Amino acid sequence: MDFHNLAFLSVLLLSALGCCAGQKQALKSSSLESLVGKNVTFSTTVDPETEKFVVVTWVFNSGSGPISIISSAVGVNLNDAYKDRVEFDRTSGSLVLRDVTTSDTGDYSLSLVQEDGAQIPGETRLTVYEPISDVLVKANVTDPVEFNDTVSLTCTASGTDPAFSWMSGSDPITATDHLLLSEDKSQLTIASILRSDKGPFTCAVSNPLSKASSSPLSFNISYGPETAVMTASPPKKVHRTGSNITLSCSAESVPPAEFEWLLNGESLEKTGPVLKLEDLQVDQSGDYSCLASNPKTMRFLASDVTKIMLLEQISGVEVTGPTVALIAGNSTANISCQAAKGVITTTEWLKDGNPLSRSDRATISADKSSVAISPVEKDDSGVYKCMLTNDVSTDSASYTMTVNYGPENVDIKGVKEVKVGEKMELICSASSVPPATYSWTINGTQKDVTTPMYTMDKTAYHNSGNYECVATNSVTGKNATAVHKLEVVAEVGLSSGAIAGIVIGVLVAVALIAAIAHCMMKKPKVTESPY
Numbered sequence: 190m191d192f193h194n195l196a197f198l199s200v201l202l203l204s205a206l207g208c209c210a211g212q213k214q215a216l217k218s219s220s221l222e223s224l225v226g227k228n229v230t231f232s233t234t235v236d237p238e239t240e241k242f243v244v245v246t247w248v249f250n251s252g253s254g255p256i257s258i259i260s261s262a263v264g265v266n267l268n269d270a271y272k273d274r275v276e277f278d279r280t281s282g283s284l285v286l287r288d289v290t291t292s293d294t295g296d297y298s299l300s301l302v303q304e305d306g307a308q309i310p311g312e313t314r315l316t317v318y319e320p321i322s323d324v325l326v327k328a329n330v331t332d333p334v335e336f337n338d339t340v341s342l343t344c345t346a347s348g349t350d351p352a353f354s355w356m357s358g359s360d361p362i363t364a365t366d367h368l369l370l371s372e373d374k375s376q377l378t379i380a381s382i383l384r385s386d387k388g389p390f391t392c393a394v395s396n397p398l399s400k401a402s403s404s405p406l407s408f409n410i411s412y413g414p415e416t417a418v419m420t421a422s423p424p425k426k427v428h429r430t431g432s433n434i435t436l437s438c439s440a441e442s443v444p445p446a447e448f449e450w451l452l453n454g455e456s457l458e459k460t461g462p463v464l465k466l467e468d469l470q471v472d473q474s475g476d477y478s479c480l481a482s483n484p485k486t487m488r489f490l491a492s493d494v495t496k497i498m499l500l501e502q503i504s505g506v507e508v509t510g511p512t513v514a515l516i517a518g519n520s521t522a523n524i525s526c527q528a529a530k531g532v533i534t535t536t537e538w539l540k541d542g543n544p545l546s547r548s549d550r551a552t553i554s555a556d557k558s559s560v561a562i563s564p565v566e567k568d569d570s571g572v573y574k575c576m577l578t579n580d581v582s583t584d585s586a587s588y589t590m591t592v593n594y595g596p597e598n599v600d601i602k603g604v605k606e607v608k609v610g611e612k613m614e615l616i617c618s619a620s621s622v623p624p625a626t627y628s629w630t631i632n633g634t635q636k637d638v639t640t641p642m643y644t645m646d647k648t649a650y651h652n653s654g655n656y657e658c659v660a661t662n663s664v665t666g667k668n669a670t671a672v673h674k675l676e677v678v679a680e681v682g683l684s685s686g687a688i689a690g691i692v693i694g695v696l697v698a699v700a701l702i703a704a705i706a707h708c709m710m711k712k713p714k715v716t717e718s719p720y
């Protein structure tokens with residue numbers, strides 16, 4: 190046992206005495222904190238001018254027993270371990286400990302013994318902190334899948350007494366059912382991670398004298414697909430064959446969804462967000478849908494089904510009708526309408542541009558493909574148009590029907606009386622299809638005239654008579670007549686009765702004159718009558 194230890198023991202004894210006396214404290218603060226590498230000053234409360242000490246002793250106790258740092262009585266006894274690290278003020282008793290390390294953490298006691306043997310004790314605790322550094326956050330899952338993964342974030346740091354806390358962005362995290370913190374808060378567990386948990390997460394670590402944060406950690410959280418939506422362009426439901434349709438599919442998904450195309454639930458072996466369908470045919474009608482899948486989340490989602498119908502355009506419409514000549518009141522007609530291609534949804538019949546109505550004679554078949562008219566009448570002549578429609582097209586064709594009829598309403602136009610010597614003109618007309626041919630008889634005698642007009646440049650009295658026009662229809666084989674009574678009258682414009690009277694009078698007079706002359710001259714001479 191050297192002197193050093195002896196002195197130390199004596200201090201222990203003295204301090205035991207001093208402590209019981211309940212005197213003032215020799216040290217200014219009862220606790221000190223410092224970072225590694227700093228100089229720590231233990232200042233005393235004494236006044237060196239008035240107080241003189243025979244023994245000054247510093248003892249350190251890290252918890253594993255007291256160690257004397259320095260003791261000064263007659264000489265100064267410095268512990269080798271503190272050589273070059275301490276500055277000691279003998280008069281005030283204060284101590285500077287340079288370049289402290291964590292092993293300097295512990296209790297420091299100072300004992301000041303006065304000349305009269307009285308002792309002033311001092312106790313303080315020094316805590317030396319290693320500064321916080323190397324803060325690191327590690328996640329046990331790098332590419333988490335929403336709902337599937339529970340992710341643990343572990344924070345590590347160098348430094349003394351680290352205290353952990355967490356931030357999401359700039360918001361501090363407090364523990365919830367979803368965000369769990371370990372007891373020491375160094376571990377953050379995100380239960381069933383959500384897409385909103387992307388972070389960035391930072392771990393903040395501190396001790397009383399320093400702090401540091403990790404670099405931010407963000408997650409690429411895979412999720413979806415959700416809300417798979419399919420659109421068709423053009424968006425209509427029914428398309429004509431040969432059409433092109435573009436189908437597009439989208440879904441909310443990270444990473445972007447992959448798409449597969451289905452027709453009536455069967456894969457079309459086509460992938461990608463856009464499906465171009467070209468030159469579509471009837472058998473490609475059906476329920477189209479897309480299936481979105483996410484390779485990361487291994488989830489699938491089908492879109493709603495879009496019905497697409499393909500219809501052949503109507504073409505090659507033909508209307509057929511009777512090919513033989515039709516005769517009013519006798520023939521029947523069947524007009525029918527067919528299309529070479531296309532499914533027909535509606536059939537419409539028009540006659541001369543107006544909707545064809547049923548009548549006693551006209552019957553439209555139940556499927557509207559034909560119209561039967563029995564018997565045909567002259568009013569049935571006209572243009573019959575058949576219009577066929579489906580959702581993608583309209584086509585039509587026409588048939589012109591001619592109903593032969595007549596002659597009817599034979600009529601002769603002309604004057605009833607004509608002055609002798611004047612021109613005469615009679616015109617015969619008849620309603621007939623085809624147009625009638627005409628012939629004339631006068632007083633029942635067939636004339637050599639076959640025109641509807643009968644003319645005479647200069648009439649004579651004997652041209653009076655019953656003029657009959659016979660109109661004949663070569664197709665119907667019918668004929669009809671009209672009679673016109675014509676009278677050729679004297680120029681004076683007298684009535685035929687007056688003329689007759691005059692004629693008779695003249696004849697009588699002539700006869701008388703002739704008789705007289707005959708009797709008187711015996712050589713009669715008769716004047717020829719113009720009549």
Ligand SMILES: *[C@@H]1O[C@H](CO)[C@@H](O)[C@H](O)[C@H]1NC(C)=O
Binds near residue numbers: 226227287288
């Ligand atoms: C500690 O004290 C020494 C000597 O007085 C000085 O050289 C050094 O810079 C000080 N260190 C600090 C961290 O203040």
Ligand SMILES: *[C@@H]1O[C@H](CO)[C@@H](O)[C@H](O)[C@H]1NC(C)=O
Binds near residue numbers: 330
């Ligand atoms: C990550 O840590 C959490 C919590 O400890 C655990 O439930 C999960 O299974 C871990 N995940 C992996 C991929 O190790």
Ligand SMILES: *[C@@H]1O[C@H](CO)[C@@H](O)[C@H](O)[C@H]1NC(C)=O
Binds near residue numbers: 409
């Ligand atoms: C997320 O993913 C993208 C692309 O896949 C990648 O560039 C990025 O680094 C990822 N970010 C994280 C935090 O993993």
Ligand SMILES: *[C@@H]1O[C@H](CO)[C@@H](O)[C@H](O)[C@H]1NC(C)=O
Binds near residue numbers: 433468
């Ligand atoms: C469909 O697409 C093809 C190729 O792009 C094009 O040649 C054709 O004209 C398109 N058909 C229609 C009806 O647009």
Ligand SMILES: *[C@@H]1O[C@H](CO)[C@@H](O)[C@H](O)[C@H]1NC(C)=O
Binds near residue numbers: 334337488
């Ligand atoms: C995630 O969970 C869903 C539903 O439980 C499952 O279908 C899917 O396969 C899981 N994904 C992964 C990547 O394990």
Ligand SMILES: *[C@@H]1O[C@H](CO)[C@@H](O)[C@H](O)[C@H]1NC(C)=O
Binds near residue numbers: 518519520
């Ligand atoms: C109708 O036509 C038939 C033959 O086509 C004929 O035998 C018949 O006499 C005609 N009837 C009438 C009223 O024209």
Ligand SMILES: *[C@@H]1O[C@H](CO)[C@@H](O)[C@H](O)[C@H]1NC(C)=O
Binds near residue numbers: 524559
């Ligand atoms: C008209 O003709 C069509 C085809 O020749 C036939 O199917 C239809 O039954 C006929 N209609 C009538 C009323 O005779």
Ligand SMILES: *[C@@H]1O[C@H](CO)[C@@H](O)[C@H](O)[C@H]1NC(C)=O
Binds near residue numbers: 631650651654655
């Ligand atoms: C027709 O008969 C009438 C009376 O019978 C006669 O006066 C007239 O001359 C006759 N006309 C012709 C053209 O024969």
Ligand SMILES: *[C@@H]1O[C@H](CO)[C@@H](O)[C@H](O)[C@H]1NC(C)=O
Binds near residue numbers: 659661667668
């Ligand atoms: C007119 O028709 C009747 C019977 O239909 C026939 O006897 C007569 O010869 C026809 N007359 C002419 C001028 O064709």
